[in-house]
Amino acid sequence: MLWLALHAFIAAVSGGEIIAFGTKATIVLAIVGAAVGNADTRRRREFGMLGNLGISKLAPPAMWAGTMVVLEISLRVSLYYAGESS
Amino acid sequence: MLRADSISRSFDGRRVLSSARLAVSGGEVVGLLGRMGQGKSTLMKICAGVLDADSGWVEFDGQQYDRVRLSTLAARGLFYLAETDNLVSALTVTQHFDLIEKRFGRGDRDLAAGMMKLEDFLGARTDTLSGGETRRVEMALALLRRPSCLLADEPFRSVDPLMCELLGNGYRYLASSGSAVVVTGHEVNALRPYLDSVVWVTSGTTYELGNTESAWQHEGFRRAYLGPRG
Numbered sequence: 001m002l003w004l005a006l007h008a009f010i011a012a013v014s015g016g017e018i019i020a021f022g023t024k025a026t027i028v029l030a031i032v033g034a035a036v037g038n039a040d041t042r043r044r045r046e047f048g049m050l051g052n053l054g055i056s057k058l059a060p061p062a063m064w065a066g067t068m069v070v071l072e073i074s075l076r077v078s079l080y081y082a083g084e085s086s
Numbered sequence: 087m088l089r090a091d092s093i094s095r096s097f098d099g100r101r102v103l104s105s106a107r108l109a110v111s112g113g114e115v116v117g118l119l120g121r122m123g124q125g126k127s128t129l130m131k132i133c134a135g136v137l138d139a140d141s142g143w144v145e146f147d148g149q150q151y152d153r154v155r156l157s158t159l160a161a162r163g164l165f166y167l168a169e170t171d172n173l174v175s176a177l178t179v180t181q182h183f184d185l186i187e188k189r190f191g192r193g194d195r196d197l198a199a200g201m202m203k204l205e206d207f208l209g210a211r212t213d214t215l216s217g218g219e220t221r222r223v224e225m226a227l228a229l230l231r232r233p234s235c236l237l238a239d240e241p242f243r244s245v246d247p248l249m250c251e252l253l254g255n256g257y258r259y260l261a262s263s264g265s266a267v268v269v270t271g272h273e274v275n276a277l278r279p280y281l282d283s284v285v286w287v288t289s290g291t292t293y294e295l296g297n298t299e300s301a302w303q304h305e306g307f308r309r310a311y312l313g314p315r316g
Contacts, residue, residue: 044174048173049182050157052166
């Protein structure tokens with residue numbers, strides 16, 4: 001949702017153009033995603049239960065960051081092929 | 087089962103624990119007792135892997151660790167009930183049961199819910215439960231998990247006497263099934279019937295006082311913690 005909202009915002013301010021981030025911006029996005037994931041897990045009070053389930057504290061931030069990176073790469077690939085076909 | 091030795095820990099230069107020790111075997115319920123601010127919760131957190139010690143080690147299930155995480159210990163059979171935030175607020179009681187069973191295999195859900203008298207609110211979100219109900223749900227999760235070691239930090243806090251009995255029976259049930267159990271708390275008279283032995287935490291270190299009878303007769307423990315009516 002965060003990723004979608006970010007790209008929707010960029011599309012809105014750039015007159016409807018969908019822009020994929022470069023490598024450095026994607027890394028920053030992943031770091032922000034990890035921080036948001038950590039804060040969200042804390043807000044939902046999930047760390048205690050996750051710990052008792054044998055799941056590392058690093059898992060939620062890593063999942064958030066990983067999801068951001070996968071979505072960003074997917075967008076970049078999609079835009080590449082869309083550019084090729086047109 | 088669980089052993090911690092030579093544990094020291096400071097916060098902002100203030101030493102909370104020095105050379106503290108805790109040992110608990112399967113089938114035993116140990117009470118970790120002592121005045122506020124003496125380091126009980128700190129020692130529990132270090133044993134559970136949610137806080138690092140400055141020095142010392144924790145041994146669990148035959149493996150010794152200088153630094154360890156709860157996730158590692160939990161995968162090997164430890165279950166830790168902190169003072170707060172053990173449940174996910176957005177999930178129902180049943181969903182918590184589902185998580186435990188998905189991760190660790192099928193348990194006796196009926197027994198866990200029945201022992202803690204949860205039948206009436208299995209479908210309730212945990213953020214709608216009272217303090218006592220929350221404690222019972224946490225205990226039911228422990229019963230469902232069947233841990234080799236349970237660490238429960240102040241489980242009797244804000245719990246009425248009848249609920250204390252339910253929780254206490256839960257500890258005894260786990261111990262009779264071979265689990266090692268450590269509980270902390272200040273409700274000493276409520277805790278006493280369920281304890282096999284007492285470890286006194288005072289001035290940052292620990293003293294093994296033996297069974298409850300000898301602990302309650304210990305002059306220093308009586309004077310410094312239980313008080314005249316203890």
